[in-house]
Amino acid sequence: MSVLTRDIIVQFPDLTVRRSDRLLIAGPCSVESRDQLFRVAESVRESGFRFLRGGAFKPRTNPYSFQGLQEEGLKLLQAAAKEFDLKIVTEIVDASHLPMFMDTVDILQIGARNMANFHLLKQLAHASKPILLKRGFAATIEELLLAAEYLVSGGNQQVILCERGIRTFETATRATLDLSSVPIVKKISALPIIVDPSHATGRSDIVVPMALAGLVAGADGLMVEVHPNPPKALCDGLQSLTLEGFRELVAEINRLKPYLIKK
Ligand code: PEP
Ligand code: MN
Numbered sequence: 150m151s152v153l154t155r156d157i158i159v160q161f162p163d164l165t166v167r168r169s170d171r172l173l174i175a176g177p178c179s180v181e182s183r184d185q186l187f188r189v190a191e192s193v194r195e196s197g198f199r200f201l202r203g204g205a206f207k208p209r210t211n212p213y214s215f216q217g218l219q220e221e222g223l224k225l226l227q228a229a230a231k232e233f234d235l236k237i238v239t240e241i242v243d244a245s246h247l248p249m250f251m252d253t254v255d256i257l258q259i260g261a262r263n264m265a266n267f268h269l270l271k272q273l274a275h276a277s278k279p280i281l282l283k284r285g286f287a288a289t290i291e292e293l294l295l296a297a298e299y300l301v302s303g304g305n306q307q308v309i310l311c312e313r314g315i316r317t318f319e320t321a322t323r324a325t326l327d328l329s330s331v332p333i334v335k336k337i338s339a340l341p342i343i344v345d346p347s348h349a350t351g352r353s354d355i356v357v358p359m360a361l362a363g364l365v366a367g368a369d370g371l372m373v374e375v376h377p378n379p380p381k382a383l384c385d386g387l388q389s390l391t392l393e394g395f396r397e398l399v400a401e402i403n404r405l406k407p408y409l410i411k412k
Contacts (some may be wrong), residue, residue, distance in 0.1 A: 166370075201236070
């Protein structure tokens with residue numbers, strides 16, 4: 150792999166996130182309304198997290214499911230980020246959307262379903278934005294790293310990997326969080342890797358322990374889904390933390406911090 154180990158996970162003119170800080174991202178699966186997004190964004194800001202996630206263009210398995218607010222969703226993300234001084238992480242599914250995303254978004258997310266969309270990766274390699282690359286649910290660690298290599302070799306060195314669980318025979322969880330990918334990636338790659346316990350588990354009742362386990366395994370950060378009213382969520386309600394649940398997660402992370410491996 151072709152990049153040197155770096156201390157900085159991601160850098161903006163007004164914000165530098167080092168490995169020792171951890172990259173902490175939270176927000177709803179999908180942007181649904183101004184009220185929904187602003188309530189979560191306020192809570193994200195209060196928690197000390199600096200990155201707001203929210204899908205605007207959603208790659209849904211079922212074509213009849215909510216597909217996202219699209220351009221309107223990006224505008225709401227922009228407004229919430231401005232109001233609460235947060236950076237935006239959102240998924241890009243089509244390279245033709247790049248000009249629109251370049252104006253709005255701070256970190257481009259490539260979802261599990263597109264990890265192996267090599268044409269998209271090649272096009273995004275030219276974007277001068279950090280990229281959060283999620284592991285495909287049927288991808289090996291090596292395939293994840295090779296997908297990242299499309300971005301890095303194409304000119305984008307600002308890649309952050311995300312372990313979001315893989316499909317196994319287990320049915321108690323939506324996917325199986327492959328925590329061993331975290332220390333393995335650290336042995337063979339210089340890229341930072343964060344953990345997404347929300348998509349990995351599919352169930353909010355075990356998101357907190359799996360998030361903490363990710364940090365203990367050495368993850369450079371976390372991405373979690375949060376919704377003010379999960380039963381009414383248009384996407385991924387079962388795995389979304391309530392605002393109260395999110396506050397509990399933040400308290401647990403802060404309790405754990407002194408014991409984490411120093412980076
Ligand atoms: C998401 O982050 O909302 C998402 C769709 O995740 P994944 O691509 O990991 O399924
Ligand atoms: Mn989701």
